[in-house]
Amino acid sequence: MVVAFEQELSVHSRTNTGLVIDVLEQQFGDRCQRSAAIRQQHAHTTTWLPNQPPDAVVFAKSTEEVADIVRICATHRVPIIPFGTGSSLEGHVNAPEGGISIDLSGMDRIVEVNAEDLDCRVEAGVTRKQLNSYLRDTGLFFPIDPGADASLGGMAATRASGTNAVRYGTMRDVVMGLTVVMPSGEIVRTGGRARKSSAGYDLTRLMIGSEGTLGVITELQLRLNGIPEAISGGVCPFPNIEAACNAVIMTIQCGIPVARIELLDELQIRACNTYSKMSLPETPTLFLEFHGTEASAREQSELFSAIAEDLGGGPFVWETEAEKRTKLWTARHDAYWAAFTLRPGAKGVSTDVCVPISKLAECVEETRRDISDNGLVAPIVGHVGDGNFHVLILVDENTPREIAQAEAFIERLNWRAIQMGGTCTGEHGIGQGKAKYMMKEHGNGLDVMRAIKQSLDPDNIMNPGKIMPVS
Amino acid sequence: MVVAFEQELSVHSRTNTGLVIDVLEQQFGDRCQRSAAIRQQHAHTTTWLPNQPPDAVVFAKSTEEVADIVRICATHRVPIIPFGTGSSLEGHVNAPEGGISIDLSGMDRIVEVNAEDLDCRVEAGVTRKQLNSYLRDTGLFFPIDPGADASLGGMAATRASGTNAVRYGTMRDVVMGLTVVMPSGEIVRTGGRARKSSAGYDLTRLMIGSEGTLGVITELQLRLNGIPEAISGGVCPFPNIEAACNAVIMTIQCGIPVARIELLDELQIRACNTYSKMSLPETPTLFLEFHGTEASAREQSELFSAIAEDLGGGPFVWETEAEKRTKLWTARHDAYWAAFTLRPGAKGVSTDVCVPISKLAECVEETRRDISDNGLVAPIVGHVGDGNFHVLILVDENTPREIAQAEAFIERLNWRAIQMGGTCTGEHGIGQGKAKYMMKEHGNGLDVMRAIKQSLDPDNIMNPGKIMPVS
Known part of the structure; x- marks a missing residue:
């Protein structure tokens, strides 16, 4: 009975998706792609999470185009997965229920730089390195630097940070406002250009870290810093x-x-x-x-x-x-x-946690013992001013026992961090990989998150299967 | 017909409120007060907004007690107005629909100070000066300093800041986590003790600045700073x-x-x-x-x-x-x-706006001209590192023409700030007084705020009549 229902749902979903792709192809021509290679590349993941490709990829050029795509998908209840550079680590761009991946990498215009105010406005596909190249002659720089040359939209969506966060903050702190295409297709501008405001709910902060589950970020107003003397x-x-x-x-x-x-x-x-x-x-x-x-x-x-x-x-x-x-x-x-020199040919799986600084030594030491007790090869690197550290586990991905061992290790690491008053992720985000820790970390706060999600995206079309654990 | 309906509603509401007060008196004894003096004091406002007292005031001692009060009110759909020290400026503690004011000033325990992590946990009734007195011997201090010795819960609720914000940030930046009693009476803990996290929606930031319309803040985890050498x-x-x-x-x-x-x-x-x-x-x-x-x-x-x-x-x-x-x-x-020496016996009405710093000179100059053109007495003081400035308008409150003039001036000031890419309030909050500017500032972002409010507080019992303009 359950199987029959699921099949029906699947057929229903596929019919709608086909319809949606037809409409998108009509509007976007060869900027709507459905080749297996492109679909797979847009479901890129760095862990053992399976590649779950979308049904098609649309390369958007403007906020209005994104709004068009979302409206078309919303009408037919087809999932939408926003895509920047695909450098996220926890399966954020996977499409477990199929749907349309919106590739924002073509939205790479720097809209304005206001040197006097130390701020700028960029489209979501601009990468952090692109922005800093552009700023070179202004005496300003953008400080947030995750490992990858990620898109700024993606960095906001996962509340990214990096090595400078101890002084310059994270994406939470430097984003002043956003343009977001909501699940209905409406375009909303949050925040503004004032350096602070007490005017109503902080929609900017609500969108930052929401991983595309509440809307598609298409533009960002960012705070900049003067290059130090x-x-x-x-x-x-x-x-x-x-x-x-x-x-x-x-x-x-x-x-x-x-x-x-x-x-x-x-x-x-x-x-x-x-x-x-x-x-x-x-x-x-x-x-x-x-x-x-x-x-x-x-x-x-x-x-x-x-x-x-x-x-x-x-x-x-x-x-x-x-x-x-x-x-x-x-x-x-x-x-x-460099870590791969420790085990050439291995697959590297990167995970991160963050704890109060007073617990950092204890957490890192226990983690080192865990690594050695289980014979893992796993160096540790940390943004320790924030209490945030990363473990890169080097595994032979063809040996299921190793995968299982690594998975069990990551699970212990996350529980350990949460137990110490910390969080299961300081900067990588939840995606698919860490959804199982959300209940432990947030308790009934998760119900509040679910209520917000339900109210803004009642049909669950925005990046489904991310952040929220399956209940 | 409309009148009859309103009367019915009013009778219905009064019946419920009476019932709720009976239950509260039973549980809280003389910590549930209904004298006119106490009720009026709890609807204190500093502008020309009328005093709109709650039907009763309950002096809570713990998060659990607040949860009890909220549950009782929720069952009977009676409004709740959280109250700290009553120093808010835009009618935040007024009770336009009656209801129960929850006075949190008795929740004044400093729960813990973690010197190693530069953080602390306090109950919502602790004031900023009380916290700094307590910290004196630790070498740490709490930097946020609005004019009044406000409660920290109230400061979070209005996203307060002050003179140190240019370096140390606002309540948005220094609150690491909260305990909140939700409109259902459920107790939710948001955030945590890690200095950063990418784990899910930022409920902490959603609650900061929500002015008691989404829940009652009862505890705060706060970031501290070392006292400079x-x-x-x-x-x-x-x-x-x-x-x-x-x-x-x-x-x-x-x-x-x-x-x-x-x-x-x-x-x-x-x-x-x-x-x-x-x-x-x-x-x-x-x-x-x-x-x-x-x-x-x-x-x-x-x-x-x-x-x-x-x-x-x-x-x-x-x-x-x-x-x-x-x-x-x-x-x-x-x-x-000091401003009152300019016009002894006058009433002072304080208003604030915030603009991009590049617009500050222009905005202040235009405002000065407006003041002089209209013969107002109104000095200007600004936290100008943030582009935030205050005008204190000194009016004779017995002269309706002066009140009308001041109101019109404030309206022009707010439109001017929003027009220049700024906000109608940098740190005072919206309350009742600034609700009329929300649509101009946020456009359809207001619909998103309304959807969130509706999903978390469907009966609109949490501080009704604040933030959202009457549609």
């Missing part, structure tokens, strides 16, 4: 994780406005040494960067140096020359690729 | 508003991490001179404060000094001694009281 940065080794974490806590408590403070565990350092041809001591190490005037960047470096020394760490060697700093940070940014 | 501050006169605003823009663009940057117009300076026995030149003046190490606070002061000089301002005289700085900032904080 001086930057100093370097690496500082510590005898153990605890000492490194205590140095982070002291640094933050003392109000040193550190711009980046990143932890690499000994395994990751070994990988970086191999990959980036460095010779760092193989011990837990902090990568740091300070922004300010010449004098204040130097002073911050000196203050940190004293803290590190007090805790048995150091020496902290810092560079003010751009070239030497670039070498260090290239190594840090290449940490992901 | 050194503080320097002072005043800097400018030949005109434009030069002062340009100095603000330059300061922010240069990345000087100014902690406070406040504009007082010549009229306000005259008032401060009289009230606080100072002898500042009567010209647009910035009050500034810099936080950091000794060296960096000095360097910031010097950098600002150079900017001011370039723009024809100055001299910038700054103090590092706490006593002298306190005198200055006391004068700044007393600006509200």
Whole structure:
């Protein structure tokens, strides 16, 4: 009986989807694609989640076009999956119920830059690197830097951050307003250009992190920062994780406005040494960067140096020359690729959690023990100023036992973080992969989220199967 | 026919309210009050909005008690109005449809302080000054400082800020999580203790600024800051508003991490001179404060000094001694009281707007012209680092023509700010007084807000008549 019903639903759904694709092809011509290759590429996932391609992909060029697509899909209750660069990590762009993927990468115009106000407006397909290239001559920069060169729309949708978040905040903090195509196809502008407002519900923040389940973000108003006059940065080794974490806590408590403070565990350092041809001591190490005037960047470096020394760490060697700093940070940014030298040919599965900083040492240590007890190869890298760390598990994807082991490890890691008052994801988002932790983390807050989803998207056409666990 | 229906509704409503008060009196004894004096005090408003008292006031002691009250009211569809210290400015605590005011001032426990994590958990009735007194020995402080010694629950509900926002953010930025009693009486915990998270919809930010219309905030997890090692501050006169605003823009663009940057117009300076026995030149003046190490606070002061000089301002005289700085900032904080020396016996009506900083000079200048064209007495004070400014209109409340003039002025001011890409309120909130600007500012975003309100509070019992304009 259940099977018959599901079949019926499936047939019904397919009929509608066919109809919708016909209409889209008529309107968008060869910007509506249904080849297997393109469909599969738009359901790209980096984990063991299966590739679940959409039925078609439409390459949109404007907010109005996105609204047209959404209206057509809404009329026929066909799912919509927004797509930026496909760099999300938890199956955010998969299409478990089929439907239409809206590719926003062609919406790559920088609409305006207001240097006096330190803000800009961009279309959702602009990537963070594209924006920073564009800003180069203005003396301004956009600070949020997840590993990938993600689209800014996607970064807002997953509430992304990166290495600068400890000083410059996350997407939550730097997005001033959005243009969103709602599930009905209506175009709504949230927020504005004022730096603060108390005027009504914070729809901007509601959309940030909603992963395309409440609407399609098509434009963003973003806060920018002035490029600092001086930057100093370097690496500082510590005898153990605890000492490194205590140095982070002291640094933050003392109000040193550190711009980046990143932890690499000994395994990751070994990988970086191999990959980036460095010779760092193989011990837990902090990568740091300070922004300010010449004098204040130097002073911050000196203050940190004293803290590190007090805790048995150091020496902290810092560079003010751009070239030497670039070498260090290239190594840090290449940490992901470096990890594969630890197990060539393996698949890397990246997961992240975030805990109160006071719990960071304990959480990382327990996680290290878990890794070693289970014979996993899994280096740790963390944005530790925020209490956020990543584990990259290197598995042989053809060995089911390994996949199962890795999955069980990730599950323990997430429960551990939540148990310590933290969250199952600091910056990757929920997607499909982490939906199972939502109940544990949010309790009946999940009912509130469901009520909001139901009220704005009663037919559940916006990126279905993401964020909310199947009840 | 309409009248008959309204009468019926009113009778029905009164019957329910009587029933609810009986139940509440049984449970809360003399913590349930219905005297006219207490009811009127709980509908306190600072404008010409009429006092609309609730039918009873219940003094709650715990989240569970608040949940009990809400459940009782929800069963009988009786309105609930959360009350902190009653310092809100736009009729937020008025009870236009009667109902039960929940006074949270007795929920004044500081639940925990986590010095290592720079956070704390407090009950909603704790005031900002109470929290800072409690923190005095920890080396930490809570930076958000609206004029009044408001309750932290109320500050979250109106998305409050103050003089430190340019550096430390607003309530939007410093609240990590909340305990909220939902309209059903369910207790929900939002957010958590991690400094960032990408796990699902941002319910914390949705509740911040919702002014009690989506639930009652009963506890807050707050981010704290380390008390800076050194503080320097002072005043800097400018030949005109434009030069002062340009100095603000330059300061922010240069990345000087100014902690406070406040504009007082010549009229306000005259008032401060009289009230606080100072002898500042009567010209647009910035009050500034810099936080950091000794060296960096000095360097910031010097950098600002150079900017001011370039723009024809100055001299910038700054103090590092706490006593002298306190005198200055006391004068700044007393600006509200000082204004009354300009027109003794008048009623002061405070309104605020916020615009992109590049529009600040133009907006303030136009507003000054409007004030003078209409013969109003209305000094201007602004948190200009955010583009936020306040006008205090001094009116004779017994002269209807003056009230009408002031109302018309406020309306022009708000339209002007919205027209310039700003908002009708930077920090006071909407309440009853500004609901009429919501449509102009948010357009169809208002429909999204209404849908959310409808889904979480279908019977509209949570602080009815606030935020949403009557449609």
